[in-house]
Amino acid sequence: MADTKYTFKDFKSDQEIRWCPGCGDTAILMAVQKAMAELGHPKENYAVISGIGCSSRFPYYMNTYGFHGIHGRAGVLASGVKTANPKLSVWQITGDGDGLAIGGNHFIHEIRRNVDLNIVLFNNQIYGLTKGQYSPTSVFGQITKSSPYGTIEPPFHPGELVIGARGKFFARSIDAKVAETVEILKEADRHKGTSVVEVLQNCVIYNNGAHSAITSKETRDDNQLWLKHGEPMIFGKEKNKGLILENMKLKVVTIGENGITEDDILVHDAHEELPYIHLALINMSIADGFPVAFGVIRSVEAPTYEVLLEKQIEEVRAKSKIKNVDDLLHSGNTWTVD
Amino acid sequence: MDKKIIEVDQVVVKFAGDSGDGMQLTGTQFSNTSALEGDDVSTFPDYPAEIRAPQGTVGGVSGFQLHFGKKVDTPGDFADVLVAMNPAALKANVKWAKDGATIIIDTDSFTEKNFKKAGCNPEKLKEIYNDYNVIEAPITSLTKESLKDSGLDAKSITRSKNMFALGMVYCIFDRPLDHTIKFFETKFAKKPEIAEANKKVLKDGYNYAVTIHAMPSYRVHSSSIAKGTYRNINGNIATAWGLLAAAEKANLPFFLGSYPITPASEILVEIENRRDLGAKAFQAEDEIGGIVTSIGAAFAGHFAATSTSGPGLALKSEAIGLAVITELPLVIVNVQRGGPSTGLPTKTEQSDLFQALFGRNGESPVPVIAASTPSNCFRYAFEASKMALEHMTPVLLLTDGFIANGTEPWKIPSMKDLPEIKTKFVEKDADHYLPYERDEKMVRKWAVPGMKGFEHRIGGLEKMKNTGNVSYVPENHEVMSIERDKKVKMIQDEIPDLKVEGNPDADILVVGWGSTYGHLTTAVRELNEEGKKVAHAHFNYINPLPKNTNNILSKYKEIIVFELNLGQFAKYLRMMHPHNHYEYYDKIQGLPLTVTEIKQKVNQILESL
Numbered sequence: 050m051a052d053t054k055y056t057f058k059d060f061k062s063d064q065e066i067r068w069c070p071g072c073g074d075t076a077i078l079m080a081v082q083k084a085m086a087e088l089g090h091p092k093e094n095y096a097v098i099s100g101i102g103c104s105s106r107f108p109y110y111m112n113t114y115g116f117h118g119i120h121g122r123a124g125v126l127a128s129g130v131k132t133a134n135p136k137l138s139v140w141q142i143t144g145d146g147d148g149l150a151i152g153g154n155h156f157i158h159e160i161r162r163n164v165d166l167n168i169v170l171f172n173n174q175i176y177g178l179t180k181g182q183y184s185p186t187s188v189f190g191q192i193t194k195s196s197p198y199g200t201i202e203p204p205f206h207p208g209e210l211v212i213g214a215r216g217k218f219f220a221r222s223i224d225a226k227v228a229e230t231v232e233i234l235k236e237a238d239r240h241k242g243t244s245v246v247e248v249l250q251n252c253v254i255y256n257n258g259a260h261s262a263i264t265s266k267e268t269r270d271d272n273q274l275w276l277k278h279g280e281p282m283i284f285g286k287e288k289n290k291g292l293i294l295e296n297m298k299l300k301v302v303t304i305g306e307n308g309i310t311e312d313d314i315l316v317h318d319a320h321e322e323l324p325y326i327h328l329a330l331i332n333m334s335i336a337d338g339f340p341v342a343f344g345v346i347r348s349v350e351a352p353t354y355e356v357l358l359e360k361q362i363e364e365v366r367a368k369s370k371i372k373n374v375d376d377l378l379h380s381g382n383t384w385t386v387d
Numbered sequence: 388m389d390k391k392i393i394e395v396d397q398v399v400v401k402f403a404g405d406s407g408d409g410m411q412l413t414g415t416q417f418s419n420t421s422a423l424e425g426d427d428v429s430t431f432p433d434y435p436a437e438i439r440a441p442q443g444t445v446g447g448v449s450g451f452q453l454h455f456g457k458k459v460d461t462p463g464d465f466a467d468v469l470v471a472m473n474p475a476a477l478k479a480n481v482k483w484a485k486d487g488a489t490i491i492i493d494t495d496s497f498t499e500k501n502f503k504k505a506g507c508n509p510e511k512l513k514e515i516y517n518d519y520n521v522i523e524a525p526i527t528s529l530t531k532e533s534l535k536d537s538g539l540d541a542k543s544i545t546r547s548k549n550m551f552a553l554g555m556v557y558c559i560f561d562r563p564l565d566h567t568i569k570f571f572e573t574k575f576a577k578k579p580e581i582a583e584a585n586k587k588v589l590k591d592g593y594n595y596a597v598t599i600h601a602m603p604s605y606r607v608h609s610s611s612i613a614k615g616t617y618r619n620i621n622g623n624i625a626t627a628w629g630l631l632a633a634a635e636k637a638n639l640p641f642f643l644g645s646y647p648i649t650p651a652s653e654i655l656v657e658i659e660n661r662r663d664l665g666a667k668a669f670q671a672e673d674e675i676g677g678i679v680t681s682i683g684a685a686f687a688g689h690f691a692a693t694s695t696s697g698p699g700l701a702l703k704s705e706a707i708g709l710a711v712i713t714e715l716p717l718v719i720v721n722v723q724r725g726g727p728s729t730g731l732p733t734k735t736e737q738s739d740l741f742q743a744l745f746g747r748n749g750e751s752p753v754p755v756i757a758a759s760t761p762s763n764c765f766r767y768a769f770e771a772s773k774m775a776l777e778h779m780t781p782v783l784l785l786t787d788g789f790i791a792n793g794t795e796p797w798k799i800p801s802m803k804d805l806p807e808i809k810t811k812f813v814e815k816d817a818d819h820y821l822p823y824e825r826d827e828k829m830v831r832k833w834a835v836p837g838m839k840g841f842e843h844r845i846g847g848l849e850k851m852k853n854t855g856n857v858s859y860v861p862e863n864h865e866v867m868s869i870e871r872d873k874k875v876k877m878i879q880d881e882i883p884d885l886k887v888e889g890n891p892d893a894d895i896l897v898v899g900w901g902s903t904y905g906h907l908t909t910a911v912r913e914l915n916e917e918g919k920k921v922a923h924a925h926f927n928y929i930n931p932l933p934k935n936t937n938n939i940l941s942k943y944k945e946i947i948v949f950e951l952n953l954g955q956f957a958k959y960l961r962m963m964h965p966h967n968h969y970e971y972y973d974k975i976q977g978l979p980l981t982v983t984e985i986k987q988k989v990n991q992i993l994e995s996l
Contacts, residue, residue: 062844064856093839098683101847108844109857114836116686117846118679119709125644125676129683129691130836132669133642137687137836158672362662369663374632377664378799383618384423 057082059092062112073224073250074103077171078110080227081140084234085113090138097140098127100147103178104171104250107142121152124159127166128354135355138238141168145186146176149205153185160214162354163242167234170207170245171224173252174259181255193255207247208331208346212324218244219331220345223264224251229275229343236345242353263341272335276344281314284340291315299329301339319348393603397456399463400556402549403480404472406440406449409549413470414451415794416553420566421455422619422796427610428455429761429905430621430794431462431979436649436732443496443504448479457610458912460760460905462793464981467605468559470552472496472526474512475505481515489520489603491555493548495527522601526551526592533591537584547588554592560605564589615798622764622790623650625797626720627657629768630692631664636769637776637808639690641666644680646673646699649732650788651722654694674702678719682706685715686845688812688835690776692718696788697726697739701746708747710781711871713845714823714831717780718771723787725977734977735789737901738952743783744930744959750868752875754778755929757785757901762797764790767927773808778878779830785929787951789979790902813841822855823867829874879931885924885939893920894996896943897989898969900926900956903949903980910985921989926956937964945992947972949980 060082068074085095095113099105100123108115118126127141148156148170159166175193176182182195186207190199211219218240222230230248237244249260263272270286282292289304291314302309321327327347333339371377400417402410411432422428431452440447454463465485471477473496484490502509515521530548537544550567557564568586575582620628634641643666645655658668667684671677674695681691695703700721710717723739725731743755754774758767764786771784813820813832822843823831834841843855851858852866889897889911899907904925911923924939926932940946940960947970948957954971961969972988974980 091839093837093842096687096836099846108846111844112842114686114842115844115846116683116713117844117848118682119705119847122675122679122706125671125679126683126686128676129642129644129669129680129685130687131683132667132680133640133684133687133689133691134835134837154672155676158676358667362665362667365662366665371661371663373802374628374635374664375802377628377631377661378618378802379616381618382419382423383616383799384425385616386425386612386614 055086055089055092057086060085060112062110064109066110067106068103069254071253072103073173073252074107074171076224076227077169077230077248077250078107080230080234081169082111083227084231084238087231088138088235088238094137095140096130096137097142098130099123099142100152101178102144102147102176104142104144105147121147121150122155123147124152124155128159128162128164131164131166132355132358135165135359139166141166142171143168144171145174145184145207149185149207149210157210157214160211160216160243160245163217163351164355165241165353166243167237168243168245169234170247171250172207172247173250173256174204175252175256177252177255206332207245209328211245212328212331212347216245217242217347217349217351218345219327219347220244220246221249221343222246223249223260223343225264233345236348240348242351262335272340274333274340274342276317276319276330276342276346278317278319278345278348281311281316283311283314294326299333299339319345322349393605394608395456395605396608397454397459397463398468398560398605398607399452399454399466400468401450401452401466401480401483402470402552403448403450403476404549405442405476406435406437406447407442408449408472409546410449410451410472413549413553414453416567416570417556418453418455418794419570419619420557420562421453422617423566424562425609425612426455426607427457427459427612428453428619428794428796429459429462431789432792434733443473443475443501445475445479445505448476450476450480456607459610460909461979461982464983468556470556472548472552473505474502474507477512477515478505478507484519487519489522489559490515491522491524491552493526493552494523495525520602522599524555524595524599529591529595530588533588534584537587538580539584543581543584547585550585550588551592551595554589555596555601558593558596559601560607564593613798617796617798619794620762620765620797621792621794622758622761622786623653623722623792624657625762625764626694626758626768626784626786626791627654627661629765630718630772631658631661631666632765632802632805633769633772633776633808634666634690635664635802636805637690637772637810639688639810642669642681642684642689642691643667643694644669644671644677644684644691645694646671646677648674648696648699650724650791651694651696651699651720653791654720654722674699675706678703678706681717682710682713682715685710685717686713686835688833688837690716690772692720692772694720694722696722696724697742698729700739700742704747707753707781708749708751709847711747711751711753712847712849714779714871715781716775716833718768718775718782718784720768720784720786722791723785731977733788735787735902735979736951736975736977737787737903738955738975739785740929740952740955740959743785750872752872754780754782754875754878754931755785756782757927757929758790759901759904759925759927761790761793761795765797765800769805773806774878776808776810777830778828778874779811779833780875785901787902813838821853823850824853825870825874828877829870876931879934882928882931882933884935885926885933887922887924887939889923890915890920891922893922894944895921895989895992896940896946897921897923897985898926898946898948898960899923899950900929903951906980906982906985907949910982910989913982914986914989919989919993932963940964940967944996945970947988947992949985951975951980
């Protein structure tokens, strides 16, 4: 860690923020700025890369190196930056449209490669910048501009895609929970490999209240499970609900009922390589009687693409007789005419 | 019987067989031997898109044509010697054999079944005997006989029959076997029994040709080529090396983002092999990923390139626009093939010119350069790189399947003789940095992540002059559009003048661009030798065009533009320099031009003058 001391203000650019008043993006911007200040990498080593969409305007508001790319391509743009210069802390800002629809192919492949990137996936379940069409995470039946009779497409769960692509890091947060998001983002940056942080983000204009069942004051304690590695999976207003594993399935139980004690509650192991429980946690939904899981759900060590590449380069370099282009031009069959 | 010796300056040989018969290897060995013996060589591999097309069918025929001797600039129109390993190979290629050419056939494969597969009538074959010098050789059974004690399995033995044929052709041209024997010893160092078997078959093939007095024998006059160290090279490898040379010259790490596509994949493969030079190759999940990772690497301060072919270029269009508006250096190599859509993946064409020039949304100027021979792909890849880095712009380099796969001997250049490349990095101690402030050549400065104090944002939205901040100001968009256009136009000051070959005082000017150079220069040379007056101007710089373009074009009564499409370059010239009259000569068969057809067309115009 560098000795440079920053505050979040050092990461604010001079550009006027053009998101709608009340947009969840503003809170995420604040969280990223705070996380970067606290991480303490030299400011010039941050690169913030995005695609297209409301969230993708993000780099313009950051006083770091930034690149606002083209629709869906943030993943490959960021992969190019990180592969070229592994010393950088590279942040990919994307949304459910940019990252999972037009950029879905790049999303699964960057995760598969395990390039050391921090992906912040703003999930508002709608296309905002094109004014309200359904996205790959819109709920089944959702009425939007482009689904006037309700969508007939089942949605993606971003975390499930991450596991499907053999991802090593997945976390979930909520836009308004800035302090929690900051901690998660810092963990994502410290994790070596592709880290995906899904942030449930509220679009006040086209999908207001999409996450309100999870976030509303009245129900949030019962509907949110904040996971911490090594700690039991306990939630609820009274802190008396928890998860156990029964017949290979997660089950909600109440401590003190039916002989259940705190010791019976599952302890979160984010570092477990087998993804089954992580996947079950990712897929929990209120509709099925579960809380929604937040925090770092999965964080598993694995070699990263850019490091393996540099290692291979060093190994081949040490062995090869070709040290420069002149050597290359003269390699193999040559003959001399006198 | 006395051996008939034919003295010639050049000879064209074509090996043709099933796509599994090893014709590409056979042809490559013959060309390497000829090059090592000091001949000019030009090759034309021609193979089907399918890896193993149905055996014995015309669709599955793989051919390798090579032309060697003195002053060789093309792989030749018609073959002096044709090797046909089966009836399909003969059927597909006999029209490319000269009248009276020698045709070697493997009689073992000229069976009823194979005639049927090839869809040809055995009786027709008899007619061929009248027009050609046919050497019937039971190549398959002689190979089996030769290797009966080798201990190899039947399949391996049959696979060696191409070397028997090669041995026979070596005999006809009195070529040494050493180079190929050395090749076996290196290639099969760990399998000496295979090396031995191949050697034996090669020698037995040679001796068999001696025994049967295979006629005629040729004595080919060697070229008097310039002193120096030479190697064989094809266009794809030359392109890859040109990019690497530019990175080294610019003192920058090299990055190639790419996705496999015929006929460009070899560039990616070569860069993947160049870990020893520190090159980073990124095989992306798709064509868009290929170019966008490169744009990311360029943003991060690498010299970056991407390689593709026509359909891939179409997929990359939006991203090229991103490189245009962000003004990052990038080389896009397009190895053209027959189109549209998947078209003819393994065949050559020049039909992506308009796509290269105009195939993007918005006002999106991109310099376009075309290489014209296999070996000068090195030079033009280097030039494209230099242009990209010195002018902070994406540059499109066009090659095509013909020069990408074709090989020729190349006098190896020395890095110290290549021109400097001056990168546009902002000075580390600069007191201010505006990302879109321009110098006198309209070029912006490059600041990359990791450089302290120059943090800035770029992107695909229109940017304010100088600051690069997002701007929707109407007048600013016009200013920036004009500045980007002007920047590319100003590159004209740095590109070499167009030269005229042949007879500059002629009435008629033959015009071409890119890979047609060899055929056009040969045709024009022959026409002038025949007493006709013909000039030739060949374009490598397409956008911008050389400054003196119109001075040259306007001198001639007749301009004929030869190209492998439906007149794209002619239309472009007409747009840029409308006061000249342009005749078209277009060919769109997936094949290169022939010297014969060029001469016919020129003669026809000459007669009408």
